[in-house]
Amino acid sequence: MVKGSEDVNIAQSKAVLMTTFSVLVNKSRKELEDLLSNNDYIDDFEIEDLDKEDLRKEVFVVLKNPIDIRFACDVLGKEIFKE
Numbered sequence: 001m002v003k004g005s006e007d008v009n010i011a012q013s014k015a016v017l018m019t020t021f022s023v024l025v026n027k028s029r030k031e032l033e034d035l036l037s038n039n040d041y042i043d044d045f046e047i048e049d050l051d052k053e054d055l056r057k058e059v060f061v062v063l064k065n066p067i068d069i070r071f072a073c074d075v076l077g078k079e080i081f082k083e
Contacts, residue, residue, distance in 0.1 A: 015070070018063070018067055023076070024057070032047055044062040
């Protein structure tokens with residue numbers, strides 16, 4: 001393999017890759033921490049601190065590896081949030 005050819009392949013790819021995402025979730029902090037901290041896809045995450053008027057928490061997630069955006073719903077629903 002020619003040095004740098006991987007970079008060229010990535011640049012020529014038609015796929016849109018995502019490395020981070022932010023979602024609103026209506027789950028307890030403990031439940032979210034359990035789901036996210038033991039997940040093979042996730043490198044880091046941050047959960048919003050809520051006041052008594054907020055209904056949903058904003059969760060910012062950093063993935064270990066980029067995923068194709070076409071498969072994001074499957075990864076989020078089936079692999080990360082287990083919906």
